[in-house]
Amino acid sequence: MPGTLQTRAFHTDVDEHGRPLTVSDRERLLKPYLPATPQNRSPNLTRTSSPANTKSQRRSAKRQRRLRPFIKNALHLLLFTIMSFVFSIWIRVRATKNQLWNKILSLLYYHHRSPDMIRKDVSGLKKVPNHLSIILSLPAEAAGEAASTSQMVRRRRRGSNEGLDQMLNDACEIVAWTASAGIPTLSIYERSGVLKASHQLVQRRIARTLTDYYGTSNPLKPTFSLHAPNVVSASSSPASPIHQTNGVNGDVPTQHEPQPPHLNVILLDAADGRQTLVDLTRTLAAMSQAHKISPADISQELIDAEISESTGMGEPDLLITFGERVVLEGYPPWQVRLTEIWNVTDYDGGASYGVFLRGLVSFAGAEMRFGR
Amino acid sequence: MPSQRSYLKGWVLSLPPLDWALQQIRELVIGSLKCGPIPQHIAFVMDGNRRFARTNDIETIEGHSKGFEALARILEVCYKSGVKVVTIYAFSIENFKRSRYEVDALMDMAKTKLVQMSQHGELLDRYGASIKILGDRTMVREDVRREMEKAVDMTKHNESAVLNVCFPYTSRDEITHSIRETVKEYSQPPAGDHRPEMKRPFSESSIQRNIRSRQLAAVAEEEDSPERAKEGAQAAGGASDADSTDMSSADLNDAASSTFNPASSCTSNSPSPDLLPTLDSKYEHDRSLMSSNLPDPEGITSETLTKHMYTSEAPPLDLLVRTSGVKRLSDFMLWQCHEDTEIRFLDCLWPEFDLWRFLPVLVEWQWRQRRTQKPDEGSKTVGSTKSS
Known part of the structure; x- marks a missing residue:
C-alpha cells in the first residue's frame, strides 16, 4: 500500500509541487510499493537487469537472496504462530463474553411459556416481520460427520435421535413464540429434511406445544396450517397444505369473539433450494424442446412466479440462524435476496428465546434500504 | 477538533521513517497470513460509501472514490496473501433507480478508473490479475462499455488472480440468465452429434x-x-x-x-x-x-446451472464480506453463497475498511478452517465434494 504522500498525489492527480501527474509519474510513485515482477511472465514484460551489474554485486545479491527469504520465512512463521495463538485466546474470551451476555439476556427475558409475556416483549417494536424464517440444524450431525470409527457411528446414531427430538422441540417452541408475537408466516429450514419427512409428528407436537402455551380452551389460541413443498407423498399439488387444523380446541369461536390469529408454518429442506431451480429448468427445457416456449420467454418474473408457487412462500423478511456464524447451509437461494439475516456471534446452543427476541428487535431497528 | 487531529495524524503518518515502518509491518503481516490456509474466493459488498460521505460532510461521489481507494487497498492485501478470485459488487441493476445525477457520476467514475487502469496495464500485470465483468453489459452506457471491454481485453492473459467486477448485476438476473442459457443448450442438439x-x-x-x-x-x-x-x-x-x-x-x-x-x-x-x-x-x-x-432434460443438474453462472470459472466462494452493518445479501451471489460460504457482516463503512479491519476476519476464517479440519482429514474431502 502506498504511503500517505503518494495516496494524496494520486487522489488529487498533482504531485507535491502542484504539477499534474503524467502516466509515467504515477508509475514512478507506485514502483516501490509493487510486488516484484513474477518469474513466469512473458519475456516482453520482464525487465532485464542492466548489463552494468558487476560480478561482485551479483555475488552479494545471490547470497542475500538465499539468506533473506529464509529470515523472512522464519519471521512470517513466527508472527503467524503468535497471531494464531493470540487470536485463539481472544476468540475464546469473546465467546465466553457473548455466551455470558446471552445467558443474562435469556434470564432477563424469559417467556415463562406465556404468550402474554412474549406479546409484551414484542409490543414495543416498531414493526415485526410478516414472514419469519429460521434455520435449524441437527446438533449431533456436525459431530457425527467427523466421526469415522464404528463406535463413533453408533454414538452418532443415538445422538442423532436425541438431536432430532431436541430439534423437534426447538421447532415447536419457535412456532409458539412466533404465534405469540403475531407473525403470520413462519418457515423452518432444515437441511437434511428429517422434519419434513416426519411432518405428521411435527403437526401433533406443534398442537401440543400450542396447548401448553395457551391452554386447551383459550379463544385466542392461534390456529395453524402446515405446508411442506415438494413432498412426494402429497397427492395434490405441491403447494397445497398437507394437513389443516382449525384450532385443536374444537369449539367453534362465535362471531362476536375476537378471531384467533392464524399461523402458516412451512417446512423446508435442501430440496427446496437448488433442486427446485433445477427442476424448473428441466421443465422449461422440456417445454422448449417441444417448442412450447422459446428461451427468450424466460424472465425473472416467470421464474419468481413459478418458484414462489411451488414452494408456497414468498421472500422472508427475517432469517434467524442459531449457529455461531452465518452459513446458509443450502437455504433456498432465490428467496433470500433481501432477507435480513440475524445470528448471534459465537452462540451455538440450539433455539433460544434470547436470540429470537434480539433478532426481532434488530429487525425493528433496521431501515429497509434497497436500491434507493 | 477532528479535522485538526486528522491533519496531524496524516502529517505524522507521512513522515518517511514511519511510512516505511508501516509499510514493512503490513508486508510482514500479509506474509505471515500466507502461512495458514487462505480463502480461494472472496466476495465483497462495498456498502457504506454514501453514509461515509454523509457523516464526513463530503460529496457523495467523493465518498465513492474513497471507496475505490479502499478497494485498491483490500485487493492488494488479497492478492499478496494468495486469494485467487475476488468478486466485488460494484453496481446493482437496482442502482439504476438512484438519482440520475448519481448514476451518471458513478458511470463517469467507473470510466475514469477504467481508463486509468488501461494506462497502467503493466502494473496490473505485476499482480497477475485479470479483470472480468459480470452482469448484463447491455444496460451500460456505450462509452463505459467500450472501456470495460478494453480493460478486460488488456488483462486477459493474466492467470494467477482474477478480479470479478459485478457491474450491472443482480443475482436473480444471473440465475435467470443461467436457466435461459441451460434451456437454450438443451433445446439444440449437442455439438458432438452434429458431425455429418x-x-x-x-x-x-x-x-x-x-x-x-x-x-x-x-x-x-x-x-x-x-x-x-x-x-x-x-x-x-x-x-x-x-x-x-x-x-x-x-x-x-x-x-x-x-x-x-x-x-x-x-x-x-x-x-x-x-x-x-x-x-x-x-x-x-x-x-x-x-x-x-436433443439431450434429455433430466440430465440437468445443479452443476449444469453452476456452469452457466457468470462465476463458473471461479472456485467455490469461501467468504462473503459485507460492510456497513447491513445484514442482507441484497441480491448478490445468492447461488454461490447459500451453501457453505461463511458470510460476515461488518459494522465499519467501506471507505474505512483496510488491512487492520480485514485481518480479524481472515484470521478467524483460518482458525475455523483449522478447527473443522483437525478432527480428521477424511472429512475434508467429504466437505469439498459436497460444496462442489
Missing part, C-alpha cells in the same frame, strides 16, 4: 436381427421343422437389409435403438416370424429420433 452422418459398416439393428434369426433357427430346430426355420431366417434377414439402408444414418443414435431393440427382441420370441413387430418398432424409432436428437 458417419457411415459405420455395421448397423446395430442388423446385428440384433441376426441374433434374433439365429434364436429363431434354434427354436425351429427344436420344433423339428428346418424348412420353416430357414424361411423365417431369410425373411428376417431380408427385413433387416431393407431396414439397414435407411436406418444406418439414424443408428448413430445409441439411445433410441437400444431402447427399442429389447421390445422387438421380446416380441420375436414367438415362433412365427412376423414382420409386424419390426415395422412397429421402426415407426417408434423414427418418432423417437426427432426428440432424442
Whole structure:
C-alpha cells in the first residue's frame, strides 16, 4: 500500500509541487510499493537487469537472496504462530463474553411459556416481520460427520435421535413464540429434511406445544396450517397444505369473539433450494424442446412466479440462524435476496428465546434500504 | 477538533521513517497470513460509501472514490496473501433507480478508473490479475462499455488472480440468465452429434436381427421343422437389409435403438416370424429420433446451472464480506453463497475498511478452517465434494 504522500498525489492527480501527474509519474510513485515482477511472465514484460551489474554485486545479491527469504520465512512463521495463538485466546474470551451476555439476556427475558409475556416483549417494536424464517440444524450431525470409527457411528446414531427430538422441540417452541408475537408466516429450514419427512409428528407436537402455551380452551389460541413443498407423498399439488387444523380446541369461536390469529408454518429442506431451480429448468427445457416456449420467454418474473408457487412462500423478511456464524447451509437461494439475516456471534446452543427476541428487535431497528 | 487531529495524524503518518515502518509491518503481516490456509474466493459488498460521505460532510461521489481507494487497498492485501478470485459488487441493476445525477457520476467514475487502469496495464500485470465483468453489459452506457471491454481485453492473459467486477448485476438476473442459457443448450442438439452422418459398416439393428434369426433357427430346430426355420431366417434377414439402408444414418443414435431393440427382441420370441413387430418398432424409432436428437432434460443438474453462472470459472466462494452493518445479501451471489460460504457482516463503512479491519476476519476464517479440519482429514474431502 502506498504511503500517505503518494495516496494524496494520486487522489488529487498533482504531485507535491502542484504539477499534474503524467502516466509515467504515477508509475514512478507506485514502483516501490509493487510486488516484484513474477518469474513466469512473458519475456516482453520482464525487465532485464542492466548489463552494468558487476560480478561482485551479483555475488552479494545471490547470497542475500538465499539468506533473506529464509529470515523472512522464519519471521512470517513466527508472527503467524503468535497471531494464531493470540487470536485463539481472544476468540475464546469473546465467546465466553457473548455466551455470558446471552445467558443474562435469556434470564432477563424469559417467556415463562406465556404468550402474554412474549406479546409484551414484542409490543414495543416498531414493526415485526410478516414472514419469519429460521434455520435449524441437527446438533449431533456436525459431530457425527467427523466421526469415522464404528463406535463413533453408533454414538452418532443415538445422538442423532436425541438431536432430532431436541430439534423437534426447538421447532415447536419457535412456532409458539412466533404465534405469540403475531407473525403470520413462519418457515423452518432444515437441511437434511428429517422434519419434513416426519411432518405428521411435527403437526401433533406443534398442537401440543400450542396447548401448553395457551391452554386447551383459550379463544385466542392461534390456529395453524402446515405446508411442506415438494413432498412426494402429497397427492395434490405441491403447494397445497398437507394437513389443516382449525384450532385443536374444537369449539367453534362465535362471531362476536375476537378471531384467533392464524399461523402458516412451512417446512423446508435442501430440496427446496437448488433442486427446485433445477427442476424448473428441466421443465422449461422440456417445454422448449417441444417448442412450447422459446428461451427468450424466460424472465425473472416467470421464474419468481413459478418458484414462489411451488414452494408456497414468498421472500422472508427475517432469517434467524442459531449457529455461531452465518452459513446458509443450502437455504433456498432465490428467496433470500433481501432477507435480513440475524445470528448471534459465537452462540451455538440450539433455539433460544434470547436470540429470537434480539433478532426481532434488530429487525425493528433496521431501515429497509434497497436500491434507493 | 477532528479535522485538526486528522491533519496531524496524516502529517505524522507521512513522515518517511514511519511510512516505511508501516509499510514493512503490513508486508510482514500479509506474509505471515500466507502461512495458514487462505480463502480461494472472496466476495465483497462495498456498502457504506454514501453514509461515509454523509457523516464526513463530503460529496457523495467523493465518498465513492474513497471507496475505490479502499478497494485498491483490500485487493492488494488479497492478492499478496494468495486469494485467487475476488468478486466485488460494484453496481446493482437496482442502482439504476438512484438519482440520475448519481448514476451518471458513478458511470463517469467507473470510466475514469477504467481508463486509468488501461494506462497502467503493466502494473496490473505485476499482480497477475485479470479483470472480468459480470452482469448484463447491455444496460451500460456505450462509452463505459467500450472501456470495460478494453480493460478486460488488456488483462486477459493474466492467470494467477482474477478480479470479478459485478457491474450491472443482480443475482436473480444471473440465475435467470443461467436457466435461459441451460434451456437454450438443451433445446439444440449437442455439438458432438452434429458431425455429418458417419457411415459405420455395421448397423446395430442388423446385428440384433441376426441374433434374433439365429434364436429363431434354434427354436425351429427344436420344433423339428428346418424348412420353416430357414424361411423365417431369410425373411428376417431380408427385413433387416431393407431396414439397414435407411436406418444406418439414424443408428448413430445409441439411445433410441437400444431402447427399442429389447421390445422387438421380446416380441420375436414367438415362433412365427412376423414382420409386424419390426415395422412397429421402426415407426417408434423414427418418432423417437426427432426428440432424442436433443439431450434429455433430466440430465440437468445443479452443476449444469453452476456452469452457466457468470462465476463458473471461479472456485467455490469461501467468504462473503459485507460492510456497513447491513445484514442482507441484497441480491448478490445468492447461488454461490447459500451453501457453505461463511458470510460476515461488518459494522465499519467501506471507505474505512483496510488491512487492520480485514485481518480479524481472515484470521478467524483460518482458525475455523483449522478447527473443522483437525478432527480428521477424511472429512475434508467429504466437505469439498459436497460444496462442489
